[in-house]
Every structure is written in C-alpha cells, then in structure tokens.
Amino acid sequence: MDLLQNNFSTFLQGFGYTLLSSIIALVASMILGTFFAILQILPQKWVQKVGNIYVQVFRNIPLLIITFFFFLVVAKLIPMNGFTAGTIALSLYTSAFIAETVRAGILSVNSGQMEGARANGLSFWQAMQHIVLPQAFKIALPSLGNQFINLVKNSSILAFVGGLDLMYQGNMVAANTFDTFGTYIIVALFYLVITLPLSYYMQHLERKLKHAA
C-alpha cells in the first residue's frame, strides 16, 4: 500500500500515457485495418496483392522488432521519440490483425447484399459503406473486442523504448524500491482498470446489436 501511495503520481502518469497510446492506436488501427480489409476484397488482383503483403508483413513480425525499427532506424530520418515510435508500431501491428478480422466479417456478409445494393443503383463504395460494412462490423465485433484488449496489453511495448507508459514507470519503481513483486501487481491492476471496462463494453455492444437485428 505504501508502494502505491509513494509512487502514485508516477503510476498515474504511466497510466495516462498507456491510455493515450491505446486510444490513438485503436483509432488508427481501426481505420488502417478497415482500409486494408477492403483492399483485399477489391476485384483488381494487384490491389489485393498490396493489401495482402501489408497484412502478412505486419502480422508475422514480432511487435518488438517493428517498434525497434521505428525507434532506431526510422528515427534517424524522421526524429521521433519512444512514445511516437511505439504507438506507430502498435497501430501498424494491430491494424494487420484488424484487417483480417474485418475481411472475415465482410466475406461472411451474403454476397447477395452487395449485388442487391448495386442493382438498386448504389456505387460500389456506397454499397460498401452503407450496406456491407455495418453488417461486417457486427459479425466481427467479438474478435474486434479481442484485438482491442490485446492492443491495450501490447502497449507495454513502449517500456522498451522509453515511452513513459505504465510498464516503463513500473520498471522504474521496481528498480528504485527493489519491490518487484508488489510493483508489478499494482501495474497489473492498473491495466485491468482499462481492459475490464473495455471488455464489458464490447460485450454490452454485442448484446445491444444482437437485439437491434
């Protein structure tokens, strides 16, 4: 308890950075993921290929390596700090998984939906936006929830590049107080403060959409 009281501002600062990084990465990876999901189902073969390469690259490389790539290599050309490098890496990494999730959602929407919409005079993009994607997201929601929770936990990657997040501050507190066990329990509880409400909200959203159908 003393541990929490003495270092409360440190933990809180870390909590803030973790939350900020998670929110930015969530929004960015959602947009990127949806974009690359659509690329992969477009009729043009080469566009599909581009989407597929993107997904395979970022899905199959460890997040730590992507992070170090931005922190140590890209930073030489475009100066960026650990927080920025980590958040970018986290967004790209997660977006590959979200692309696959959303693609699976789109594919499970009956193809008659798209054909029907096109027959009624909607353009491909209009049909995608108003008819297919809303249904796809609903189907993909449970696995999207998984990705979001993973994203929050993966944000601990920032600790390796001095990103000031919860894990980084936890390492500092553990190093200064020598109480490793106690510190990491507190850090775990702080993560739960983000992930538990998030998973409940996703469940709630799932239930709400089910009834709406």
Add this chain to the structure above:
Amino acid sequence: MEKAKKRQFGIIATIVLAAVIVLGLMWATATAKKNQEHQDTLARVEKLGRIVWGVKADTKLFGLMDTKTGISKGFDVDIAKALTVQLSKQTGVPMSAEFVPVSSSSKIQLLKNTNIDGTVSTMTITPEREKIIDFTKQYFDAGQSILVKKDSGIKSIKDMNDSKYTIIVVVGTTAAEETKKFAPKAKLLAVQDYATGMQALKAGQGQAMSTDNAILYGFATENPDYQIVGGTFTHGPYGIAFDNDQGPMIRETNKALATLKKNGVYNKLIKKWFSNVPGLDWHELEAK
C-alpha cells in the same frame, strides 16, 4: 427449468473460478515469501557443491555473452571463477561455478528468490542497496562518466544541464539516479540494457549515454565515432553481492578476494581484460 439449470451452472462456475484465482494468488504470495525467508548462502552452496553466479551478458569487458557458446565472458566472470576456486580451498568443499545471465533490473530480485547465490555484475555499492542485500569489499573501482559523439561539442555532464538534451541510462543502474543530480534539467531515457542504449544513442534518441566509465570504455573501443568526455563525476566502486544477512559468506568471500589480490591472480585478470583499452590507464586498476 432449462434456464434455472443454466443459471445454476453459471453461479457454480463463477465460484470455482474465483476460488482458483484467490488460491493461486495466495500460493504465489506464499512462495514469494518463502523464497525471501532467510537461508544461509554459505551452507547452501557447500551442501549443493556449486555456486550459481549472476553475471552480465551485455557488458563488454565485464560480462558479454558469446553468441556461439552461450557463455558470458569478461572480468566479472573470471573473478567469479577464481573466487569459486579459492572458496573451495578455504572451506575444503569442492564447488563448481555456474553462470546465469542477469540484467541491471533483475539481479536483486534473483538474489532474493535464491535463483542465484551471488552476483558479480558491475554492481555499485550504495547505501540503499545495502539495506536489502549484502556487499563484499570492492572488487573494482569505477565512477560514472558520459559517452558522446565525437563532433557533438559536449565537454562534460555540466554542458548537458538543458532540457534540449536527452541522456540515455539503463533501468536499475545507479547512473539512472545520479544523472538527475548532475544534470537536473536534461531529459532521461531509460532503456532495458546497454546494447539497446548504444543503439538508441546511435539513432539520435539521446545525445549521451551515461554509466560507469569502465563499461563506456567497452563501447568506445567498438564505436570509434564516440568518445568519453569530462572524466568521472561520481565514485562508485563495484562489490560482489549476496542476499541480506549473509555474514559467513561475506567473510569467506572477502578473505578469498584478499588472497586473489595478494597472490597476483587479480592483477593478471586486470591485465587480461583492461590492458588493451585505449585511453585507460590499467595500471591504476591493479591491486597494490
């Protein structure tokens, strides 16, 4: 009926799950506590016939992992080997030395959990650390310094007391604390190990890396574009560390260390590791 059954199952499952989690936590806490209970290190190593030493794996000259063999090499490792031989002679119990790689932030916890018996890992003797672990007398004299790029124009740590500068340190080292005192305005970037720190310095994530001069010399030899400036600004000799309250082990190790210094083994190791370091007067490190 069906619904009631489902509900009943749900309630039971929740209770069982909660019980498993609570019991698991209790077990983990109990194990952690048990590990922290006092054990006599000397008695333990004599009984098992081996000493498990924590050594660094990322620090050139002191403990650097040979990627081919997976074994650390360096001054620390050789000192630990020599000490094990000497301790075997003193106690009359033949003991072998085993090595476990440790990091700056993990070594104290590993000592406390008795994963390692002792550690020779470029560890500065500080009053804070002495409260929770035991140190022998110093086995190496070191002091903190900074490593900068040759054309940076930075002459000493004082030049860096400005919020436009970032100083790279490693989590859990004394340098992380001391740097704040000498350059309070500069930003700190704490990384997990020295190798990452050097990479971050090269990538321009900071303008200097700060830690003990002896460690920085290792990096300066490998990276000719970088140099150590301003000399040392702290004095922080290294000690060999054991768990708290290890009177007998500390006594025996101090005795063994004194013998190594007297019979020339210590000086031979100093020569082996530090005689080729440019800019370092290795004769100053010798035991007199």
